[in-house]
Amino acid sequence: MISPPFLYAxxxxxxxxxxxxxxxxxxxxxMTVDTTFTLDNYREIATQPIYGxxxxxxxxxxxxxxxVTVLLAFPVAYYVSFHxxxxxxxxxxxxxxxxxxxxxxIRVFLWKVILGFNGVINTGLINIGLIEEPLTFILYNVNAVxxxxxxxxxxxxxxxxFVALEKIDRSLLEAAQDLGENRVMTFFRVTLPxxxxxxxxxxxxxxxxxxxxxxTPELMGGAGGKLIANMIQTQFLALxxxxxxxxxxxxxxxxxxxxxxxxxxxxxxxxxxxx
Amino acid sequence: MSLRFYAIxxxxxxxxxxxxxxxxxFNDATIIAFPLSGFTTNWFSELWTNTxxxxxxxxxxxxxMMTAILSTLLGICAARAGAMANFPMKAGIMGFIMLPxxxxxxxxxxxxxxVVVQIFDLGLxxxxxxxxxxxxxxxxxxxxxxxxxxxxxxxxxxxAMDLGETRFGAFRSVTLPLVMPGIISSMLIAFxxxxxxxxxxxxxxxxxxxxxxxxxxxxxxxxxxxVVMALGTILVALSILLLTIAEILRRRGLARAGxxxxxxxx
Numbered sequence: 001m002i003s004p005p006f007l008y009a010x011x012x013x014x015x016x017x018x019x020x021x022x023x024x025x026x027x028x029x030x031m032t033v034d035t036t037f038t039l040d041n042y043r044e045i046a047t048q049p050i051y052g053x054x055x056x057x058x059x060x061x062x063x064x065x066x067x068v069t070v071l072l073a074f075p076v077a078y079y080v081s082f083h084x085x086x087x088x089x090x091x092x093x094x095x096x097x098x099x100x101x102x103x104x105x106i107r108v109f110l111w112k113v114i115l116g117f118n119g120v121i122n123t124g125l126i127n128i129g130l131i132e133e134p135l136t137f138i139l140y141n142v143n144a145v146x147x148x149x150x151x152x153x154x155x156x157x158x159x160x161x162f163v164a165l166e167k168i169d170r171s172l173l174e175a176a177q178d179l180g181e182n183r184v185m186t187f188f189r190v191t192l193p194x195x196x197x198x199x200x201x202x203x204x205x206x207x208x209x210x211x212x213x214x215x216t217p218e219l220m221g222g223a224g225g226k227l228i229a230n231m232i233q234t235q236f237l238a239l240x241x242x243x244x245x246x247x248x249x250x251x252x253x254x255x256x257x258x259x260x261x262x263x264x265x266x267x268x269x270x271x272x273x274x275x
Numbered sequence: 276m277s278l279r280f281y282a283i284x285x286x287x288x289x290x291x292x293x294x295x296x297x298x299x300x301f302n303d304a305t306i307i308a309f310p311l312s313g314f315t316t317n318w319f320s321e322l323w324t325n326t327x328x329x330x331x332x333x334x335x336x337x338x339x340m341m342t343a344i345l346s347t348l349l350g351i352c353a354a355r356a357g358a359m360a361n362f363p364m365k366a367g368i369m370g371f372i373m374l375p376x377x378x379x380x381x382x383x384x385x386x387x388x389x390v391v392v393q394i395f396d397l398g399l400x401x402x403x404x405x406x407x408x409x410x411x412x413x414x415x416x417x418x419x420x421x422x423x424x425x426x427x428x429x430x431x432x433x434x435a436m437d438l439g440e441t442r443f444g445a446f447r448s449v450t451l452p453l454v455m456p457g458i459i460s461s462m463l464i465a466f467x468x469x470x471x472x473x474x475x476x477x478x479x480x481x482x483x484x485x486x487x488x489x490x491x492x493x494x495x496x497x498x499x500x501x502v503v504m505a506l507g508t509i510l511v512a513l514s515i516l517l518l519t520i521a522e523i524l525r526r527r528g529l530a531r532a533g534x535x536x537x538x539x540x541x
Binding site: 003004005006008009012013014015016017019020023033072075076078079080083090092094095096097098099101102103104105106107109110111113114118120151154155204205208209210211212213214215219229232233236237242245246249252253256 | 281299377379380407410413472490504514
């Protein structure tokens, strides 16, 4: 029974991934691809500062988005798991996930309407007299990209944390309090360590995909907010240099995977150190 | 109590952009900004006369329907195998099938583009998008169908076979009715994801764009933005409707299988 989906994933995921890896060692020669093995693409990525800058900025944006989403999401997941009546929980989760499934492009565009020069925030703040000039640091730069991505990935962070919190045996919390811990210390010494697997899953599920988004930086980033995914897209579609694009995609994936791996290992060591 | 306020504020943050959609869709001005000027339904009537849009919607609906059917079929295979049989390397294989869930979509897009165009020298069409969408929707289908298959008692199917049903007959008359709500729910979710997907479709669409690719083109022209708002309003209403049906069916499926609802699609 497992073979059809497995074969499908093999054919359309493993094989293309292998192909793109192979491609990254070839070069584009005008209209044809030169198939002699070379490290030229990687050499170009290492020597041209533009790629390093974009990659660094991408990793910075992904890290900020992950931090913001997970920090903002944790209290919501905690609230739904610990304070909402069991029969209302799926309604809350449903409400949280709905915006995630709808018109991604239009949602990103609407953030422009909210953050823009004549946007909701600026007109609102001017009307109540808090500011006199429209704020300009919230559109067409990295901040705008971070805000928009943090909004887009919010439900992705809440669900794994919620699942981990649901699994916590509630009697452990009572035991901690019976043994004299106050509520804050119970949270930090019992709830949080037990919820860590969910937090780690949330971090991975936000950090890794955000590196591949080119819609938000294109619409919200302006000139200084472009990311590595924009460059990959340009290499493939505008400059017709698939091998260099492939090498960029591989480098971006390797960086993200390496950081994710280090994070998982550090977290494992931290949890072991506590027990 | 303050946690409750925070959670409600968070929901408002989640819904803020979507709430703006209908406001601007009915606003009588070509500029998408405050203050509002007046009420109009012109932008909606413009949608009816735009034939390029109709072609794009047609493409997207076809792609989404095929994706829904195929990814649910694959999801049924995987969820059934995951729930019933033990086989070597089970965790590894299942993990590999679920991988597109965390893989950046641009990686899926460029790797398929390289294979289709550069290696096999085939043209791009709706079918290349369907192939990619099935890949990314299957993990979601599996996640939903797992709930339906997990607590299914294998002895029921065995009993049907002992009573003379063939293997397929037992599946059709015993298992299928129990998991039907899950199947429809999975198809609706896959349909919604595929209909809305842009990053992959932008790389893999041929001469005739899908609806998100067409919308992306419109976003560059300020004059067409109110029409995009009108279209967006319809899309959001439609996907909320589909998701609500999916959620109701998912819950009904769990109830039929006698499982307590743990909530959520994932």
